[in-house]
Structures are given as structure tokens and as C-alpha cells.
Amino acid sequence: MSASAPHHPESRQRCTVGSAPHSPLGLPAGAQACLFDLDGVLTDTARLHAAAWKEMFDKYLKARAEKEGQPFVAFDDVGDYDTYVDGKSRADGTRSFLRSRGIDMPIGASTDGVQEPTITGLGAAKNAMLLRRIRRDGVNPYPGSGRYVRAVRSAGLRTAVVSSSANYAEVLTAAGIADLFDTRIDGVTAQEQQLDGKPAPETYLAAATVLGVDPGGAAVFEDALSGVAAGRAGGFGFVVGVDRVGQGEELRAHGADRVVTDLGQLLTPVGPG
Known part of the structure; x- marks a missing residue:
């Protein structure tokens, strides 16, 4: 797992996520990668x-x-x-x-x-x-999140964790899901590469670069208002707000294309919105 690969914007695969049809993953057609926040999205931390x-x-x-x-x-x-x-x-x-x-x-x-x-x-x-x-x-992964990330990987999409936390490795290992991600951008990486934190989009853009995917072909999954704003500011193709605390309207106002209370809900095919 690497977060320090050099940035090669020209190597990104140019593919903008379309608005329809939605895949069995609840994502628009054309999605190539999923970028997940950690705390509140993948784990209960x-x-x-x-x-x-x-x-x-x-x-x-x-x-x-x-x-x-x-x-x-x-x-x-x-x-x-x-x-x-x-x-x-x-x-x-x-x-x-x-x-x-x-x-x-x-x-x-x-x-x-x-x-x-x-x-x-x-x-x-x-x-x-x-x-x-x-x-x-201890740390518990959300069951629906674990199912969703495994389904994403089974479908051939690339995955990354993008978190402001400097403790991501300990959290992912404790939760038993460290092997589900191709790369990570965390608080230590952001400091080393002098990346502005959320709501600036730089950490998510760095993850897309490492994965070799254009932002338009990637989906962002966030529970924080600042993280949703970062996904929207970065021009990502789809932004999912994860509402754990009853702030669905605020997540939409900050730029979420869709709001769910659990990532498992995305595994049921639905229409846009």
C-alpha cells in the first residue's frame, strides 16, 4: 500500500462519471474508483x-x-x-x-x-x-461498509482511504479491513506533501492521482460536511454523503449527490438522486 507515488496527472484515465444508468453499486456508469473517508464512513471511530x-x-x-x-x-x-x-x-x-x-x-x-x-x-x-x-x-467497522467495499473491489474498481487522521493504520488494522484498499492519503501524508486539508480537495485529488484516475471517474464517500465540500470542490464525478447523525440536508447543501445512512444501501439498484 503506497501513498507516496509521484503525481502524474497525464497518466490518469479520462472518464467522467455519467448520470445514468446506475450500477449495482449505486454509482453512475463509468465509475473507476471509490475514495473513502475513514472515521464515520468505514469505522465507528x-x-x-x-x-x-x-x-x-x-x-x-x-x-x-x-x-x-x-x-x-x-x-x-x-x-x-x-x-x-x-x-x-x-x-x-x-x-x-x-x-x-x-x-x-x-x-x-x-x-x-x-x-x-x-x-x-x-x-x-x-x-x-x-x-x-x-x-x-476497540474499533468496529460498519458491516454495511465492509460489504460495500468488498463489492466495489469485486467489481474491479480501485479503492483508497482519504482521512485527516494520523492513526489510520492502527484503526484499519484493528477493524480488520486494511487489505481492502489500494492506497491511502492520511494526515501524515498530507503534512509530508504539504496538502491542504478538507474542505480543500487536495487530499482527495492526491488519492485519485496515485490510483491513476481522473476525478470525474471517481466517487467520494464522506460523513463530514467539510469532506463532502472537498469532494464537490475537486470535481469528482459522484459524492456520497453518509449520514450517521441526522444531517442529511446539510450534506446535500454541501454538495452530496446522494445521501445514505449506511453504505449497504447503495448495493440495491436505485435511480438517480
């Missing part, structure tokens, strides 16, 4: 991320409120998570939420540990809390 973000931010906000003699206002692991951090890198998510509270914090150094009052330090604290939860609670 979105809930672990939300809990870790809340644990980290509440600890920081409580200490700050006590120091400044201000009331403590907790991080909302639904509203704040969906609006400010879901689908984004740790640094971007941390910065985005803090700015919503009027807090401007330095990025810090890449070596900052969990005690440092920097964007990097808070991100490191969140990651440590997440890994504890993963090792304690």
Missing part, C-alpha cells in the same frame, strides 16, 4: 474522536476559565464537533474551534508535548486521549 475532542477541550477550557475567573462553557461534542473539527486535521480543527471562542493560540513546534499551551500541544493531548479510547474500546 467518529464517536471516539468526538469524545476525545471533548475531553481535551473541556480540560483546557475549564483550566482557562478558572484562571481568568470566567464561566466554563463546555465543548459540544455534536454541534461544535460537526461545525469546527469533523473531517479536519488536528491542527485545523483545534485552531477552528478555539477561534470560535475568541482564543488565538500559537501553532508551536512539531515536538510540542501534551502539556504545551499550543495548537500542536493540544492536538497531541487529543491524540493521546483518542489512542487510549481505541485501545480500550
Whole structure:
């Protein structure tokens, strides 16, 4: 599995997904590749991320409120998570939420540990809390997602994981689905290649390049509003919004061509929309 193959845009197979007919995979004819977000699309780890973000931010906000003699206002692991951090890198998510509270914090150094009052330090604290939860609670793939990815591969389509997480390998291995993907673009790759995170489309475009597929011939699968926006901004042929938390209308508003609550629903032939 490789994410560092050189970019050769001229080698992409030029094929724009058509609007009809739909295949047994629920995709328009002409689809050649499927690009999947990880947390909330393939595995149930979105809930672990939300809990870790809340644990980290509440600890920081409580200490700050006590120091400044201000009331403590907790991080909302639904509203704040969906609006400010879901689908984004740790640094971007941390910065985005803090700015919503009027807090401007330095990025810090890449070596900052969990005690440092920097964007990097808070991100490191969140990651440590997440890994504890993963090792304690385990990781479950969504059954419908596993069936769908296997059907995609059986049909001869290429597959990739595109995630802002730096823990993708541990999550996929724990979920038992690491062998289902031809490549991956994760948070580490994005940092190494200086790719802007979602809602910018760069990570998805990088995955398409590695697979040798034009964006118009690839489908994007996302549960985050920022990820759906990235799929639309990148000119991908089909964008599927996965609604795990009742935000179907928002997913459509951000550019999803179709919204499902489970990828298994796509295996039933349906009409456009």
C-alpha cells in the first residue's frame, strides 16, 4: 500500500462519471474508483474522536476559565464537533474551534508535548486521549461498509482511504479491513506533501492521482460536511454523503449527490438522486 507515488496527472484515465444508468453499486456508469473517508464512513471511530475532542477541550477550557475567573462553557461534542473539527486535521480543527471562542493560540513546534499551551500541544493531548479510547474500546467497522467495499473491489474498481487522521493504520488494522484498499492519503501524508486539508480537495485529488484516475471517474464517500465540500470542490464525478447523525440536508447543501445512512444501501439498484 503506497501513498507516496509521484503525481502524474497525464497518466490518469479520462472518464467522467455519467448520470445514468446506475450500477449495482449505486454509482453512475463509468465509475473507476471509490475514495473513502475513514472515521464515520468505514469505522465507528467518529464517536471516539468526538469524545476525545471533548475531553481535551473541556480540560483546557475549564483550566482557562478558572484562571481568568470566567464561566466554563463546555465543548459540544455534536454541534461544535460537526461545525469546527469533523473531517479536519488536528491542527485545523483545534485552531477552528478555539477561534470560535475568541482564543488565538500559537501553532508551536512539531515536538510540542501534551502539556504545551499550543495548537500542536493540544492536538497531541487529543491524540493521546483518542489512542487510549481505541485501545480500550476497540474499533468496529460498519458491516454495511465492509460489504460495500468488498463489492466495489469485486467489481474491479480501485479503492483508497482519504482521512485527516494520523492513526489510520492502527484503526484499519484493528477493524480488520486494511487489505481492502489500494492506497491511502492520511494526515501524515498530507503534512509530508504539504496538502491542504478538507474542505480543500487536495487530499482527495492526491488519492485519485496515485490510483491513476481522473476525478470525474471517481466517487467520494464522506460523513463530514467539510469532506463532502472537498469532494464537490475537486470535481469528482459522484459524492456520497453518509449520514450517521441526522444531517442529511446539510450534506446535500454541501454538495452530496446522494445521501445514505449506511453504505449497504447503495448495493440495491436505485435511480438517480
